[in-house]
Amino acid sequence: xxxxxxxxxxxxxxxxxxxxxxxxxxxxxxxxxxxxxxxxxxxxxxxxxxxxxxxxxxxxxxxxxxxxxxxxxxxxxxxxxxxxxxxxxxxxxxxxxxxxxxxxxxxxxxxxxxxxxxxxxxxxxxxxxxxxxxxxxxxxxxxxxxxxxxxxxxxxxxxxxxxxxxxxxxxxxxxxxxxxxxxxxxxxxxxxxxxxxxxxxxxxxxxxxxxxxxxxxxxxxxxxxxxxxxxxxxxxxxxxxxxxxxxxxxxxxxxxxxxxxxxxxxxxxxxxxxxxxxxxxxxxxxxxxxxxxxxxxxxxxxxxxxxxxxxxxxxxxxxxxxxxxxxxxxxxxxxxxxxxxxxxxxx
Amino acid sequence: xxxxxxxxxxxxxxxxxxxxxxxxxxxxxxxxxxxxxxxxxxxxxxxxxxxxxxxxxxxxxxxxxxxxxxxxxxxxxxxxxxxxxxxxxxxxxxxxxxxxxxxxxxxxxxxxxxxxxxxxxxxxxxxxxxxxxxxxxxxxxxxxxxxxxxxxxxxxxxxxxxxxxxxxxxxxxxxxxxxxxxxxxxxxxxxxxxxxxxxxxxxxxxxxxxxxxxxxxxxxxxxxxxxxxxx
Numbered sequence: 279x280x281x282x283x284x285x286x287x288x289x290x291x292x293x294x295x296x297x298x299x300x301x302x303x304x305x306x307x308x309x310x311x312x313x314x315x316x317x318x319x320x321x322x323x324x325x326x327x328x329x330x331x332x333x334x335x336x337x338x339x340x341x342x343x344x345x346x347x348x349x350x351x352x353x354x355x356x357x358x359x360x361x362x363x364x365x366x367x368x369x370x371x372x373x374x375x376x377x378x379x380x381x382x383x384x385x386x387x388x389x390x391x392x393x394x395x396x397x398x399x400x401x402x403x404x405x406x407x408x409x410x411x412x413x414x415x416x417x418x419x420x421x422x423x424x425x426x427x428x429x430x431x432x433x434x435x436x437x438x439x440x441x442x443x444x445x446x447x448x449x450x451x452x453x454x455x456x457x458x459x460x461x462x463x464x465x466x467x468x469x470x471x472x473x474x475x476x477x478x479x480x481x482x483x484x485x486x487x488x489x490x491x492x493x494x495x496x497x498x499x500x501x502x503x504x505x506x507x508x509x510x511x512x513x514x515x516x517x518x519x520x521x522x523x524x525x526x527x528x529x530x531x532x533x534x535x536x537x538x539x540x541x542x543x544x545x546x547x548x549x550x551x552x553x554x555x556x557x558x559x560x561x562x563x564x565x566x567x568x569x570x571x572x573x574x575x576x577x578x579x580x581x582x583x584x585x586x587x588x589x590x591x592x593x594x595x596x597x598x599x600x601x602x603x604x605x606x607x608x609x610x611x612x613x614x615x616x617x618x619x620x621x622x623x624x625x
Numbered sequence: 626x627x628x629x630x631x632x633x634x635x636x637x638x639x640x641x642x643x644x645x646x647x648x649x650x651x652x653x654x655x656x657x658x659x660x661x662x663x664x665x666x667x668x669x670x671x672x673x674x675x676x677x678x679x680x681x682x683x684x685x686x687x688x689x690x691x692x693x694x695x696x697x698x699x700x701x702x703x704x705x706x707x708x709x710x711x712x713x714x715x716x717x718x719x720x721x722x723x724x725x726x727x728x729x730x731x732x733x734x735x736x737x738x739x740x741x742x743x744x745x746x747x748x749x750x751x752x753x754x755x756x757x758x759x760x761x762x763x764x765x766x767x768x769x770x771x772x773x774x775x776x777x778x779x780x781x782x783x784x785x786x787x788x789x790x791x792x793x794x795x796x797x798x799x800x801x802x803x804x805x806x807x808x809x810x811x812x813x814x815x816x817x818x819x820x821x822x823x824x825x826x827x828x829x830x831x832x833x834x835x836x837x838x839x840x841x842x843x844x845x846x847x848x849x850x851x852x853x854x855x856x
Contacts, residue, residue, distance in 0.1 A: 386821070411811060412810050412811040412812040414811075
């Protein structure tokens with residue numbers, strides 16, 4: 279047996295950027311499949327197209343910046359950004375919305391700031407917010423599982439709708455789309471119904487709409503696997519979900535007719551995928567343990583505030599971006615004590 | 626700068642020391658009013674007039690104002706000029722006056738104007754100060770109108786919308802529609818669009834400057850290495 283003699287390091291750590299990113303991608307698979315099961319082929323079409331566009335933009339920017347293309351594409355960060363963007367937008371969204379969103383995510387939010395590791399904001403969420411504020415009409419139509427059952431949507435029809443922006447013959451948007459639970463809660467509360475009346479509607483499951491609950495469960499599973507693999511720590515997801523549940527609980531106890539239950543908030547919209555996959559972005563999130571807890575608490579509170587009193591039904595993207603802005607300050611004031619130095623952390 | 630010639634003054638205002646792209650002064654109106662070309666042009670013209678008047682008056686009075694009270698005097702001069710311009714716009718361009726609203730009186734607080742009064746007009750003769758005001762104003766307006774055009778095209782697919790506010794009734798025919806408004810990229814009309822357009826414009830200017838700078842260096846590089854580079 280030959281013993282190789284090499285210089286240190288002798289034990290190569292298993293973690294590289296690409297390795298971490300790919301684990302996050304694996305963890306996204308169950309939730310994505312669940313969403314595809316409930317919302318049709320559109321979810322998968324979105325994911326494939328967005329990932330394709332994101333990688334294309336990444337290759338373009340890396341070439342323009344004269345960096346090695348293979349190394350940068352090999353870290354899979356563009357794939358992850360495209361994938362997360364695709365999960366945020368509704369299926370059957372026209373293809374140019376995907377193009378604009380991924381373009382902003384990769385070109386403006388990532389590479390104009392210096393590429394991976396330098397972006398102050400989460401690229402996928404920047405792309406999503408850009409298309410959300412720019413094309414509110416296209417982004418408010420979520421296909422309903424029931425509607426899709428009435429008019430079965432084949433993969434081919436889904437592709438056609440996505441590429442042309444027009445529905446196949448005999449279908450119209452009103453028939454196949456439905457308000458998401460957060461939309462429904464918001465609109466019905468404005469029109470004077472109570473939470474109890476809204477949740478009695480047959481589309482609601484135990485906490486929220488059944489399909490959102492199941493997608494949430496499977497994203498939760500992926501997130502727990504990520505924590506088990508130590509790709510992410512518990513600080514951000516737990517503090518975000520707990521603070522969201524706590525503030526929702528306080529208002530729910532005060533007036534259960536006007537404010538939805540904590541479980542509804544946790545299992546609706548992007549709360550779970552946001553907590554485990556979006557807020558934990560290692561580049562744009564806070565990095566110290568205490569900083570991460572505060573970061574998560576801030577997101578949870580902002581999500582609740584935007585959902586309840588803001589202008590948009592869901593607030594995860596806005597909350598994450600707002601807290602991204604605060605993350606450097608949080609890191610500055612929560613630096614852990616350096617071993618051998620006094621408590622102020624300076625030395 | 627004090628001994629610079631007229632050509633230098635013009636180049637400073639339009640390009641090398643442009644208030645919008647280099648000094649980054651007066652960003653508030655630059656970002657708030659650049660939604661359409663006509664709004665941008667209206668505010669730009671008002672700013673040119675203010676700069677011209679304030680620079681001329683400050684230069685005229687520069688021998689008589691004690692340095693201790695010079696800033697209040699400049700502010701008074703600028704405020705009077707802006708008030709006069711506001712009244713003129715209210716009388717003859719009432720529609721535009723209503724659209725621009727608070728941003729006309731806010732010209733008083735445009736740092737580019739008091740900056741030019743303090744840095745240039747108070748140390749130079751009247752013709753040079755007036756030319757500087759004009760060049761700075763035109764440079765500022767150029768940036769304003771460029772951002773306005775970018776945002777208007779991308780945001781609502783038109784150019785020179787509402788031109789009747791500035792040019793009278795025949796201005797209605799100036800409107801160019803590039804694509805229907807409902808396909809517009811709404812972000813361009815919102816405040817973030819102004820920041821993005823501004824940032825891209827500064828990047829383009831820096832790129833052009835870098836190219837211009839690289840050119841004289843690139844030429845001797847092609848020559849034999851022994852030749853001393855004297856540029």
